[in-house]
Amino acid sequence: MSVKLQNISKFFSDPEHPDKGVAAVVDCNLDILEGEMVTLLGPSGCGKTTTLRVISGFESPTSGSVYIDNDDVTSTPPNKRDTSMVFQSYAIFPHLTVAQNIGFGLSLRKKPKNEIEKEVRDIMRMTGLEDMYNRRPDQLSGGQQQRVALARAIINKPRVLLFDEPLSNLDAKLREQMRVEIRRIQKTFGITSIYVTHDQDEAMTVSDRIVVMNEGRVQQVGTPFEIYSRPVNTFVADFIGQANFLDARVLRKSAESVDIMIGTAEKNIKSWSGNPEVGDTVKVVVRPESLRVKKSKDKNDGLNGVISTQVYLGPSVEYQIDQKKKTETFHAVTYNPVESGFFSIGDKVSVDFNSAAAHILAEG
């Protein structure tokens, strides 16, 4: 079941200052395909939760329309939308048992009792809740409550499944386990899903596509690979992982590639966003793990510097490299340091990268 957002905007009025509205979402357009799992990712206050609540019907947009399966549902109340939400706080009904919680939606649809019980037992088996049938919610751990919330949402076979930061109340280990679990269950049922999170690892793990949002606006829509290695602007590049932004000048341009001058070296790069013109100064995005560091005595090719910090993380070492003249710094990561060797603070180094690992940002 596809979901489509057309020109959605949402302004909240501030009750303290009624003359000042707050724009939560501005002109949001999204096309979500059937069976797809799409993540809305962004810092807090970026409008991702508001967007989700507009889809579920808990907020009505200031302007724009919501379509589920080409039906305009913009003024359909949430109970008639056939969407199911997994809430951040789980929102388990505290006065009902686990089974009553999970079967709540079915009992509203007036299904016979024995059918409800069978379906509830089935779904409980699939979500790892076998022995919890008559438990009360206050006897469940956080992870179990999360599973109940998930089971309660999917048992109704909704057209769209919505997740509102579902893992933010779990500890780190359980979070990693549950995000794999959520992805597995979502794929098994093939339910179109929209997932809100501010955790980029979580977004990378669960999504077919990621929607990066900032200050109410969609920044980029793409697969995890596109978002990470082909960011469209500095916000996306900076928000997802760490990024080095290297200054460069465009020398030549063809349909397939752009030649740039970076430091004293010339590079041919096949990936860019925006419209780099010959003579422009552009930013080149290189991820820390793609930055190759070696000891150097050469004076200046523009990418020289001194190691200023070194953080040992076990499988990897993170370095910060300060450029001599400019105030810029590079971030680099080397893996398997036991074999590849360490640098010490104060070492003079030069950095380089493979053209295939670089991406040009030609903004404004």
Place this chain on the structure above:
Amino acid sequence: MSGCSLGVSIIMKTGEIKPYISRKYRELRILLGDPLLFIVIAIVGISVILFILYPLIKVILSGIVINDRFSFSIIKEIVSSWYLRQAFRNSIIMGVTTAALGTLVGFLFAFTLARTDIPFKRFFNIIAIIPIVSPPFIGALSIIMLFGNNGFITAGVLGLSNVKIYGFRGLLVAQVVTFFPVAFITLKGVLDSISPTLEDAALDLGGSRWNVFRRVTLPLAVPGIASAMLVLFIETLADFGNPLVLAGSRFPILSVQAYLEITGMYNLPKGAALSLILLVPSMTAYIIQKYWVSKHRYITVTGKPTSSAIKLVNKPAKWLLFSGTMLVSLFVILIYLTILWGAFAKVWGSDNSLTLRHFGYVLGVGFEAVLDTLVIAGISTPISGVLGMVIAFLIVRKRFIGRGALEFTSMLSFAVPGTVIGIGYILAFNRPPLVLTGTLAILLINFIYRYVPVGIQSGVAILQQIDPSIEEAAIDLGADSRKTFGRITLPLMVPAFFSGLIFAFVRAMTAISAAIFLVSSNWQLMTVQIMSQVESGRLGAASAFSVILVGIITAAILIIRWFLHLRFSGMQGSELRF
């Protein structure tokens, strides 16, 4: 509402009227898509306008419109009367002093119970609740029996004659005893919500105990103290029972004068105008309390409350506080024992031998009043409770045009003195289209809408503790408003519903200020009967009536509690988790 219209003008300025209209239209469509919600809002709104606002408007109009013409002549007449000016002054002075003293005693109780480890805490708690669950004029009645001309202490113990208990001092004592528990409950809540870790931190930073109290605890409690004082001011101003018994003719009180004007002089417009004057200071206090004090509260407990190791009070101070609390408690006990004794004494003050004849009188002549009171309280309380929960739900959880107005109007009864309401009901419902005076209906309706704020308050409190996403989850799973309310919200509100019910029942059983205007020969109330016994000097019968009344209330509370325990004891565990 003003915010709403402001919003329109701003949006028009920026030329975005279209999205605004389409959004409003959409909200309306969503509301219409849920016809039940729409109907409930409409019914509640109309009934609140009819039974709260309309009588109030009638009082205001009758004070300033004479023979269909706008006129201040009645108000002028009142203002030019020395006696009535005196009544206004006395009411204000009585309100202010009761507020100050009552809050002081309430704070003494609250602080002693919240911050020391004295023995008999349960006993003190019960003492502070007793005046709340008894008719408001018991204090006055008992003080006459103790300190009056034939008083047990004045005449009996001290052998004095010609004692003047009627007037300011006697009334003040009665009012403080009656109303300090209200301050106690507010301040106990406030002190319990001030995280002890703040006091620990201040002590840890080297503050002496006195300094910590003066510079941390007390400032944090100031909004609560202000709120308690304003509430006490409002309640004292509105109180009718104690002044009618104790004020006497040389110390006129406004609410009593309004009553006498109507029942004694049959001058309804003048009575209405007097009650209108009463309305001004109490509305002012209410608005300050609601819109200023409540916005300046501190929230210091977040997450799990830390258990307090009590160390703010040293030993001598602790026993000093204990003695103060004990002294007040003993006085409260004395007041109630006097009533109990008075109910069994043959002739109070002259023949103290025991008899059952007062009870015989009450159960014979007055039995109808007992039954009527039970019927009226028994019917109006549950209706009022459900209505309160519904209004609380609408206010907290729903967004609709007029929501703020509904909240303000339905809570008005807290601020409007009963005298005003009673007079308003006579004015509003003694001529067509709605003739209700003299019927059971007018008493029921009055009680339902007069005590609905109690239910609303406890409903709002519990709703604010229920995570809204729990209801959203039900809606999301396909439940409409009725099913969400019936299957999720209401069950979670049940404990609050019953505690609201207890208070509404108590208030209905002990009501007098509005009801005294609405009783008729067909429908009588115990409180009004007690009143008339006092006025005709039959203190024994009045005491017996009071004892039975308090007995019924206590029994009702115990039954509701027992029922709650029986039915919902399993739920309490999950309740507490919120």
